[in-house]
Amino acid sequence: xxTALQLQQRIVAFIGGARDDFDALALEVFxxxxxxNAAYRAFCERKDRTPDRVAHWTEIPAVPASAFKQLPxxxxxxxxxxxxxxxxxxxxxxxxxxxxxxxxxxxxxITPNFNAHLFPDGAKMPLLSLVPxxxxxxxxxxxxxxxxRCVERLETVEQPxxxxxxxxxxxxxxxxxxxxxLPPGSRAMETGGFKGRTREIAKTExxxxxxxxxxxxxxxxxxxxxxxxxxxxFYDETLYVGHQSDVKHSPAWARVRVIDPQTDEEAAPGVHGxxxxxxxxxxxxxxxxxxxxxxxxxxDGFVLFGRAPGAMPRGCSLNAEALLSA
Amino acid sequence: MIATLDQLREAVRxxxxxxxxxxxxxxxxxxxxxxxxAAQHWLPPSSPWRAQAVEQAPAVTGFSTEMVNEAIxxxxxxxxxxxxxxxxxxxxxxxxALDEFHPHGPAQARAFGVPLIVHWLAGNVPAPGIHSIxxxxxxxxxxxxxxxxxxxxxxxxxxxxxxxxxxDLAMGVELLEWPHTDAALTQAAMAKADAVIAHGDDSTMAAxxxxxxxxxxxxxxxxxxxxxxxxxxxxxxDQLPxxxxAAAEDVSxxxxxxxxxxxxxxxxxxxxLSPRKFAAALAEAMGAFQARxxxxxxxxxxxxxxxxxxxxxxxxxxxDRRIALWASDKPNEWLVVYEDDPSxxxxxxxxxxxxxxxxxxxxxxxxxxRHAARISTVGVAPISERTTEFAAQLAxxxxxxxxxxxxxxxPPLWWFHDGRANLSPLVRWTELG
Numbered sequence: 001x002x003t004a005l006q007l008q009q010r011i012v013a014f015i016g017g018a019r020d021d022f023d024a025l026a027l028e029v030f031x032x033x034x035x036x037n038a039a040y041r042a043f044c045e046r047k048d049r050t051p052d053r054v055a056h057w058t059e060i061p062a063v064p065a066s067a068f069k070q071l072p073x074x075x076x077x078x079x080x081x082x083x084x085x086x087x088x089x090x091x092x093x094x095x096x097x098x099x100x101x102x103x104x105x106x107x108x109x110i111t112p113n114f115n116a117h118l119f120p121d122g123a124k125m126p127l128l129s130l131v132p133x134x135x136x137x138x139x140x141x142x143x144x145x146x147x148x149r150c151v152e153r154l155e156t157v158e159q160p161x162x163x164x165x166x167x168x169x170x171x172x173x174x175x176x177x178x179x180x181x182l183p184p185g186s187r188a189m190e191t192g193g194f195k196g197r198t199r200e201i202a203k204t205e206x207x208x209x210x211x212x213x214x215x216x217x218x219x220x221x222x223x224x225x226x227x228x229x230x231x232x233x234f235y236d237e238t239l240y241v242g243h244q245s246d247v248k249h250s251p252a253w254a255r256v257r258v259i260d261p262q263t264d265e266e267a268a269p270g271v272h273g274x275x276x277x278x279x280x281x282x283x284x285x286x287x288x289x290x291x292x293x294x295x296x297x298x299x300d301g302f303v304l305f306g307r308a309p310g311a312m313p314r315g316c317s318l319n320a321e322a323l324l325s326a
Numbered sequence: 327m328i329a330t331l332d333q334l335r336e337a338v339r340x341x342x343x344x345x346x347x348x349x350x351x352x353x354x355x356x357x358x359x360x361x362x363x364a365a366q367h368w369l370p371p372s373s374p375w376r377a378q379a380v381e382q383a384p385a386v387t388g389f390s391t392e393m394v395n396e397a398i399x400x401x402x403x404x405x406x407x408x409x410x411x412x413x414x415x416x417x418x419x420x421x422x423a424l425d426e427f428h429p430h431g432p433a434q435a436r437a438f439g440v441p442l443i444v445h446w447l448a449g450n451v452p453a454p455g456i457h458s459i460x461x462x463x464x465x466x467x468x469x470x471x472x473x474x475x476x477x478x479x480x481x482x483x484x485x486x487x488x489x490x491x492x493x494d495l496a497m498g499v500e501l502l503e504w505p506h507t508d509a510a511l512t513q514a515a516m517a518k519a520d521a522v523i524a525h526g527d528d529s530t531m532a533a534x535x536x537x538x539x540x541x542x543x544x545x546x547x548x549x550x551x552x553x554x555x556x557x558x559x560x561x562x563x564d565q566l567p568x569x570x571x572a573a574a575e576d577v578s579x580x581x582x583x584x585x586x587x588x589x590x591x592x593x594x595x596x597x598x599l600s601p602r603k604f605a606a607a608l609a610e611a612m613g614a615f616q617a618r619x620x621x622x623x624x625x626x627x628x629x630x631x632x633x634x635x636x637x638x639x640x641x642x643x644x645x646d647r648r649i650a651l652w653a654s655d656k657p658n659e660w661l662v663v664y665e666d667d668p669s670x671x672x673x674x675x676x677x678x679x680x681x682x683x684x685x686x687x688x689x690x691x692x693x694x695x696r697h698a699a700r701i702s703t704v705g706v707a708p709i710s711e712r713t714t715e716f717a718a719q720l721a722x723x724x725x726x727x728x729x730x731x732x733x734x735x736x737p738p739l740w741w742f743h744d745g746r747a748n749l750s751p752l753v754r755w756t757e758l759g
Contacts, residue, residue, distance in 0.1 A: 042644035064637035070646075261633035262624065264657045272626050274633060292634050294626065 004032060004075075004283075008105060011280045015108045015253050022252065025280055026057035029287045036075035039067070040286055058257065058266075062276050062290035068096030068229050073285050076101040085138040087228040098138070098228050098285060105281040106231045110145050113251045117222055117235035118162060118189055125185070128154070130165035130173070138228045139166075139191065154178060154214075160185035163214075166192035167206060167223075174209040181215035187239065188216050191224035207244070218244040225304050229289055231281035237301065249301040253280040258297045259290070272296045272305065329502040334470075334514045337500035338442065341468030342518070344497035345441055349466040352495070354424050357464060358410045360492035365405035367487055368398050375487045383479040384622070387452070389581065392619040396579065397480075401453050404739065405460065413739040414464065417749040424466065424753075433759035439465025440520035440543070440752055446534055447481065448525035449474025451584035454547065456484050457739070458523050459499055461748050463488065469499045470515055478503060506530060512537050521545065521752050543751050547744055550585035550702035551672055553592065554731055555690055555716065556604065560707040561597025566607050569707055572732025573679075574611035576705055578660070579735040581622050582675040585702045586734050589673040590680045592690045601683035602650065605664040608681060609652030612660040621659055621677050631674035632658045639663050668693040687716045691723065698723035702744065707731040 007028055014020040031051040034041050040063060044050055049061045063073065068087065072078040081099035088095065100106060127148035134140045143150075143164050154163070154173070160183045165173075167190045188210060207218040219238060225248060226233040234248040234256070250256050255278040260267035267273035275295045278288050294305040329337070368375045376398050383394045414421035418437050420428050427434035443462045447455040455473070459481060462469035473481050481501055489496035504511040506526075512534070516522065521543040524534045531546045538544045554576065560569055576588050591608070593601035624632070636653055643649040648666035660677040670693050671680045684690050694701060704720055706713045709730055717728040726745035727737070740748070 039641075039645045043641050046640070046644040062637075064634065064641050066634070066638040067641045070642055259633075261626065261629035262658065264633065274630050290634075290637055292630070294630060 007032060008102075008283055011105060011253060011283060012108045015105070015112065015251075015281065017112070022255065022280070023057050025253075026060065026255075026278060026287065027051070027054065029280055029283055030054060030057075030060045032283070033075055033286055037073060037286065039071055039073065057255065057278060060278070060288045062288040063286040064290045065096065065227070065229050065292055067286075068098060069094050072097060072099050074099050074101070075284050083141075084136060085141065085228045086136040088137075096228060101284040105283055106141075107145055109232045109251075109253070109281040110142050113233060113235065114142075114146060114189075116251075117237070117240055118187060120240045123160070123185060125160045125162050127162050127164060130154075130163065130169045139226060142226070142233070154180060156180055157182065159183060160187075162186065163188040163216075165190060168192060170210070171201065171206065174213045178213050180213070185220075186214070186216050187220040187222065188214070189222050189224050189235075191226060203246070223248075223304070225293075227277075227289070227291065229282075229285075230277060230279050232277075232279045234304075246303045247298045247301040248304060254278060256295075256302050258295055258302060267297065269297055275302065275304070327503060329504050329511060331511060331514055334502060334504070334511055337470055337502055338468075338515065338518055341470060341498055341500050342442060344494070345466060345468040348494040349498050352466060354414065354421055354464075357466070357492075357495060358407050358414075358421075360495050361460060361463060361488065362405060362407040362410060364484070364487040364491040365402040367491070368402035375483050379479060379483055382483075383452075383477070386479050387449070387477050387622070388624075389622040390620040393580070393622060396619050397452050400579075400736065401456055404736075409739055410464065414749070416740045417747050418753065427756075427758050430755075430757060433757050435755050435757045437753040437755055439467040440754060442468045442470065442519050443521045443523060443752060444515050444519040444538075445469060445471040446522065446524040446526060446530070447471065447474050447477070448547075449476030449478075451580045452477060452480035453584075454525050454743075455481050457748070458525070459484065461752065463495060463498055465749060465752055466498065467521075467752065470519075471499060471501045472512075472515060473501055473503050475503065506533070509533075509537070516542075523547075545746065545751060547585075550700055550744070551697070552586050552588045552701060552703040552705070552734060553590040553670065553694065554588045554705035554707075554734070555684075555687065555713075556591065556593045556707050556731065557710070557712060558594040558597030559710065559712075561593065561599040561601075561604065563599065565707075566599060566604065567611075569731065570604065570607035570611040571614070572707070572730075573608050573705075574615045575732055576734040577679045578612065578615045578619065578621070578677050581677055582673060582679075584735070586737065587675075588679065588703075588705060588734060590671055590682055592668075592682050592684045592693075595683050595685055601681060602664055605650065605662055605681035606652065608679070609660075609662040612652075612662060612677065612679075613654065616654060616659045616677075624658060624676060628674075628676055629658055632661065632676060632678055635663075635674050635678060636661055639665075670694050670697050672697075687712075687719070691719055695723060698725055701725050703727040703729060703734050703737075705729055705731040705734040 034044055034051050044061045047061050054060055078099055080101055083100040083103055085098045086095045127146055129143045129148040129150045131140055131143055148164055170190055207221050210216045210221050222238050223236045224233055232254045237245050237247050257276045258267040258273040259276050260271055260273040272294055275291045275293045293307055295302045367373055380391050380394050384391055411421050422428055423437040427436045445458045485496055485499050516537045519539060519542045522538045523545045524531055525547045527549050531548050535544055573591055593604050639649060639651045643651050650664040652662040654660045662679055664681045666683055668684055668689050706728055720728055726742055
């Protein structure tokens with residue numbers, strides 16, 4: 001246990017800005033998780049990727065996100081969990097569970113990354129959240145930790161504010177006809193997409209509505225990509241680079257690869273694929289997650305397209321999603 | 327080429343004229359002869375129709391060239407003068423019913439194809455569209471066909487092959503393309519329709535039903551899935567290779583894009599061989615089928631869906647003995663998932679199939695009950711007294727086709743497509759006496 005805590009402290013320090021080697025840390029985390037998590041170990045053995053055969057972080061086996069729906073993926077007795085976050089089941093009947101032995105890593109990972117992408121200018125302003133509180137929502141937890149104030153509705157303010165909400169929540173606000181001119185410098189973080197919602201719109205259309213309804217230009221709206229199964233969030237570089245951009249970068253303690261599902265190999269530049277995320281802050285669950293989200297590599301970052309829809313049948317056949325939702 | 331409103335109206339006028347001036351006076355045996363000749367021209371390896379389809383269809387439909395060749399053999403091999411004659415006899419009582427009055431009880435009756443049929447094709451698999459056009463031509467109706475962007479090749483080449491065999495007959499069909507979102511064009515096509523035959527998803531079906539004239543016959547073929555059920559009697563060493571090959575064929579043909587493709591194969595336990603053994607044999611047969619007829623091109627979304635399914639089951643199989651999987655060496659060619667869980671698991675398509683053990687037909691009925699309205703075909707082995715009883719129970723759930731395993735993708739011309747006759751809803755009768 002001492003080694004695990006030392007590893008945790010080392011990762012916390014890395015997140016806090018200490019110099020360290022991602023690859024070396026990743027291999028240590030992998031060896032730790034291989035030893036502590038029987039289901040993961042069995043999976044790695046099946047793939048013949050055991051710690052003695054893995055020489056680089058890119059070779060670490062990725063756990064499919066759906067595995068969180070099947071069993072608690074922990075490196076500790078599940079009964080010892082201090083917190084449980086759940087995925088919002090959309091079309092799937094059961095939700096996934098991410099159990100935490102400690103929130104130290106989760107907490108450490110929230111603020112530096114958020115600040116780097118929402119306040120690269122060092123601005124200080126109140127955070128207002130439109131996300132309903134929910135003890136099992138990782139998003140709600142993150143927003144609490146950031147010290148945001150939950151508001152039911154928005155009103156005119158004198159000083160700039162930073163709004164936090166889901167894309168769907170903001171859209172509802174716009175559909176309800178809100179019309180404010182928030183002070184210049186105000187900004188917004190939107191997240192979550194439209195999974196399973198009745199109304200979907202394009203990102204550009206949504207961002208135009210931020211400007212029209214709230215006076216926040218697209219250069220001040222940032223998309224956040226987070227998952228219940230992870231401990232680290234990813235953000236558009238928009239405010240950081242000073243113009244609207246869909247590119248996200250990993251913080252030092254995480255990596256994102258794009259895997260071409262046609263080959264199961266890393267996608268060539270410009271080729272779309274499924275995002276595979278390596279998150280050292282996921283020390284007590286699984287570090288390497290195979291998401292069901294499509295994206296593409298862009299320079300040294302990535303662009304997220306969102307959840308890959310079930311293969312859409314071209315005609316009279318029916319896919320799983322359609323059948324189960326019928 | 328997207329049709330304009332004027333082109334569409336002109337097309338309607340042309341097929342109605344063709345019907346009135348060229349087709350009405352034709353006799354069935356001549357039409358049967360022409361259609362059979364057109365179909366037979368597709369079959370030789372050197373057929374120009376085949377060559378064009380093989381050249382053009384893969385890019386549009388996504389199917390491999392081998393699959394296109396297989397589709398041609400299946401579709402056109404089944405269209406003969408004999409089978410068309412039997413088809414007419416079965417559906418209209420007598421193949422001459424469209425030519426003359428013939429006995430109808432103590433009186434006489436004669437059938438007339440409705441003047442105008444609008445066909446709305448889905449384009450996922452070629453057979454339904456070709457059969458739809460074939461039916462309209464057999465009945466000497468005027469046919470306006472809205473093709474899907476996913477398959478403009480097969481309908482066009484088929485009509486051209488009919489034109490070669492019988493130019494007048496081909497005047498009875500106009501092929502057009504327009505976006506399904508263009509309500510004005512859809513309305514214009516439908517305005518004079520006596521019958522609408524629609525293939526497609528639920529929203530398309532609902533929209534077309536609304537657009538069809540109040541008095542028109544509406545025949546909708548909505549989205550369906552299929553499954554198979556193997557009895558323990560079939561689970562013997564002797565029968566295993568043939569059964570596995572038959573199942574692999576049903577799964578692999580048309581890459582599960584059609585509604586006749588099985589998603590799940592239920593296998594009864596307590597046979598000489600276990601359901602797991604069957605799954606392993608099926609995997610081998612899937613590999614053999616892939617070697618002969620490769621799966622078609624996948625979109626990124628399709629590949630992602632398979633990859634996600636495979637990863638999920640691979641993870642579970644490592645520590646859950648109720649699950650096993652067999653995957654092609656190259657990613658995504660085919661995937662067999664064995665899962666000891668009776669629930670009906672729809673596949674993500676493109677040659678991904680579940681094998682599930684079951685202790686009997688009753689359990690299967692429970693598992694599929696809530697999806698029954700969405701199930702087209704049930705392949706069974708063997709056909710026996712037990713499976714006849716099973717078929718009766720499936721019928722009570724509203725499932726319309728039970729057939730031998732290996733025949734799921736080969737419905738005869740006269741099959742009751744989604745439980746209905748094909749020609750009789752498209753004719754009107756005149757009685758004499």
